[in-house]
Amino acid sequence: MRIVVLTGAGISAESGVPTFRDADGLWEGHRVEDVATPAAYDAQPAVVHQFYDARRAALAGVEPNPAHLALARLERAWGDDLLVVTQNIDDLHERAGSTRVLHMHGSLRSALCRACGSRVEWEGDLGHFPPCPACHRLELRPDVVWFGEIPYELDRIFGALERADLFVSVGTSGAVYPAAGFVQAAAAYGARTLELNLEPSEGSHFFDEARHGRAGELVPAWVDELLG
Ligand SMILES: [Zn+2]
Numbered sequence: 586m587r588i589v590v591l592t593g594a595g596i597s598a599e600s601g602v603p604t605f606r607d608a609d610g611l612w613e614g615h616r617v618e619d620v621a622t623p624a625a626y627d628a629q630p631a632v633v634h635q636f637y638d639a640r641r642a643a644l645a646g647v648e649p650n651p652a653h654l655a656l657a658r659l660e661r662a663w664g665d666d667l668l669v670v671t672q673n674i675d676d677l678h679e680r681a682g683s684t685r686v687l688h689m690h691g692s693l694r695s696a697l698c699r700a701c702g703s704r705v706e707w708e709g710d711l712g713h714f715p716p717c718p719a720c721h722r723l724e725l726r727p728d729v730v731w732f733g734e735i736p737y738e739l740d741r742i743f744g745a746l747e748r749a750d751l752f753v754s755v756g757t758s759g760a761v762y763p764a765a766g767f768v769q770a771a772a773a774y775g776a777r778t779l780e781l782n783l784e785p786s787e788g789s790h791f792f793d794e795a796r797h798g799r800a801g802e803l804v805p806a807w808v809d810e811l812l813g
Contacts, residue, residue, distance in 0.1 A: 586750045588663065589742075590656060590769055592671045592678070595756020595783055596800045600650045602643075602675055613639070621731045632728075634712035636811075637727040641693040641710070649681035652804035657682035661810045668745045672757065672764055674729050689764065691735040695728035704728050707807065720767075731748075736763060749776040753807070756800045759786030768792055783805060 594604035603613050613636070619625050620636045649657075660667050660683050665707065669678055669686045669692040674693050678686045691697075696707040698755070701720040714723045730736050746752065752771035759765045768778050768791045780786060780795040789795050796803050 587666045587745075587748050588659075588668070588751045588753065589745050589749045589767075589771065590667070590669045590753045590755060591668060591764060592656075592673060592755045593757030593761075593764070594673065595758075596650070596652050596804075597647075597673045597675050597677055598756070599652065599799060600647045600677055600799050602647055602673075602677070607770075613763065614624065621729070622733055623731055624733075626726060626731070630714075631712060633727070634710070634714075637693065637729065638710040638712045641707075644675055644693060647675070647677065649677045650801045652800035653677050653681035653683070655753065655808040656755075657749060657810040659811065660685060662812055670742050670745075670764075672761065679793070687738045687742060688736055689742065691727070691729040691737060693727070693729070696725040697728035698722070698724050699726055700724040739763065742767070743770060746771045746776070747774045752776045753779045753781060753784070754792070755804060756782045757786060759788035770800065779807075 598604055615636060620633055626633045656669055667685060669683055671678055671686060671688055672690050674691055676694050694707060696705050696711055698717040698720060700722040701717060703717060703719040705718050711725055715725060716723055717725050746767060749771050752768060754768060765788055768788055772778050778792045780789055780792040781800060782797060784797055785795060
């Protein structure tokens with residue numbers, strides 16, 4: 586059985602990672618249009634760098650939760666037939682032990698060169714405009730997909746959805762496309778679909794089955810069922 590798991594902000598929120606889908610519509614006090622668009626970066630690159638540098642530094646203060654750990658445990662048992670697609674830019678899946686993870690919205694642990702297009706692993710800050718390791722120009726930006734940009738890996742993701750027998754959505758609002766459309770794509774290709782979310786998402790009715798509660802409880806229970 587081939588499984589694709591989509592994860593969103595809800596799974597990271599249970600580790601204490603702040604998300605911009607919180608009630609006030611702000612992301613750590615910032616309007617999304619001020620820190621998550623190409624126009625914002627063009628207008629105020631230092632402000633945008635400061636924001637993502639703080640998010641990257643904050644990763645040191647959070648840990649994977651039982652939902653991340655359960656998905657890593659499933660990968661160890663399921664191997665290549667499990668793919669995790671995440672909308673999250675943190676590294677909690679990797680730190681839990683998952684290796685087959687596609688970051689469709691980019692990663693805080695990566696920098697993107699606007700001059701040569703290189704994507705390089707990155708641990709420290711970018712706000713001091715360090716040179717690109719590949720071309721040495723001072724054009725490194727956060728390797729995060731901003732509003733108005735095309736998500737990464739869509740070909741591989743839709744290829745995996747086409748082959749999937751089971752599609753599971755964990756901690757996603759079902760409001761952000763194209764990820765919100767994955768359930769319908771997977772179903773059209775013949776997969777069974779399951780939602781694991783704190784509350785019914787906007788697309789909850791598209792799923793064959795929906796379970797509502799904390800990811801840290803629902804995901805380990807679901808993995809236990811699979812591994813029987
Ligand atoms: Zn470069």
